[in-house]
Amino acid sequence: MTDTHQRVVVKIGTSSLVLPNGRINLKTIDQLSFTLATLNNQGYELILVSSGAIGVGLASLGLKNRPAEIAKQQALASIGQAELMRIYSQRFLDYQTHVAQLLLTRDVLDFPVSRRHTLNTISTLLKQRVIPIVNENDPVSVDELDHYTTFSDNDELSAQVATAIDADRLIVLSDIDGLYDKDPHKFSNAQIIRKVATLTPEIKAAASGSSTRFGTGGMVTKLRAAATMMQAGKQMILCSGKNPKILFDIFDGQTIGTHFGK
Ligand SMILES: Nc1ncnc2c1ncn2[C@@H]1O[C@H](COP(=O)(O)OP(=O)(O)O)[C@@H](O)[C@H]1O
Numbered sequence: 001m002t003d004t005h006q007r008v009v010v011k012i013g014t015s016s017l018v019l020p021n022g023r024i025n026l027k028t029i030d031q032l033s034f035t036l037a038t039l040n041n042q043g044y045e046l047i048l049v050s051s052g053a054i055g056v057g058l059a060s061l062g063l064k065n066r067p068a069e070i071a072k073q074q075a076l077a078s079i080g081q082a083e084l085m086r087i088y089s090q091r092f093l094d095y096q097t098h099v100a101q102l103l104l105t106r107d108v109l110d111f112p113v114s115r116r117h118t119l120n121t122i123s124t125l126l127k128q129r130v131i132p133i134v135n136e137n138d139p140v141s142v143d144e145l146d147h148y149t150t151f152s153d154n155d156e157l158s159a160q161v162a163t164a165i166d167a168d169r170l171i172v173l174s175d176i177d178g179l180y181d182k183d184p185h186k187f188s189n190a191q192i193i194r195k196v197a198t199l200t201p202e203i204k205a206a207a208s209g210s211s212t213r214f215g216t217g218g219m220v221t222k223l224r225a226a227a228t229m230m231q232a233g234k235q236m237i238l239c240s241g242k243n244p245k246i247l248f249d250i251f252d253g254q255t256i257g258t259h260f261g262k
């Protein structure tokens with residue numbers, strides 16, 4: 001292994017898991033499973049934070065658009081999460097690798113006892129060379145009065161998990177290959193930024209929301225995740241999730257996408 005980073009969280013967003021026509025992107029899921037299984041065999045400790053419950057729920061029911069009602073979104077998430085895990089389990093088993101599901105809410109990581117149990121579960125899985133697949137527990141997540149259980153989204157969730165388990169780095173696989181000086185889906189002259197050492201006001205001003213149909217937080221939530229990682233003295237890499245085999249190049253030490261932090 002040429003890379004010194006041993007424990008790594010990989011986050012993949014809905015727009016990489018669902019095709020523009022709303023169907024499941026089996027090619028990406030297969031490449032992701034193959035790549036993570038191979039890296040797991042090489043001795044890296046990997047945690048996958050996967051979005052896609054609602055997107056896969058929509059695909060399963062043949063629906064085109066995300067419903068506005070929260071109850072319908074939560075029902076879709078519970079349908080899609082089961083199907084998503086079925087696909088992951090099947091694909092990973094093709095590569096002789098077991099996966100496990102962890103559905104988290106914010107309070108689970110906020111309260112010391114549940115936090116400790118969750119982290120113990122993750123480290124036990126890692127010792128057994130099982131890859132934990134984490135998502136927010138969308139069907140039960142609520143924000144009301146003083147009871148906050150939701151993460152703002154999975155970019156934040158992945159940074160919270162990465163710092164809690166003391167991962168060396170977080171790799172965010174997105175529908176875009178890095179941070180640009182403005183949204184490349186809106187400006188054809190946008191330029192990629194390869195290295196971000198500090199989150200300056202100019203960098204923050206460059207980031208806007210998602211302009212894709214399935215994405216949620218856009219670059220704003222990715223910068224928040226980067227801030228969490230950098231505050232903890234850790235690195236975040238933002239790169240394209242189109243072909244997750246790109247992870248091999250990153251683990252080989254190549255500079256791909258945008259690197260935040262050290
Ligand atoms: N400065 C920027 N650089 C790159 N992408 C940006 C920027 N500002 C906004 N975006 C948008 O953020 C999107 C990625 O976020 P999102 O759609 O939530 O994807 P994901 O599902 O991968 O989390 C890009 O496709 C792009 O439209």
Ligand SMILES: N[C@@H](CCC(=O)OP(=O)(O)O)C(=O)O
Nearest residue numbers: 014051052053054153154216
């Ligand atoms: N927990 C939700 C995903 C939330 C989310 O942050 O999505 P994304 O912006 O696509 O990473 C789901 O599984 O549908």
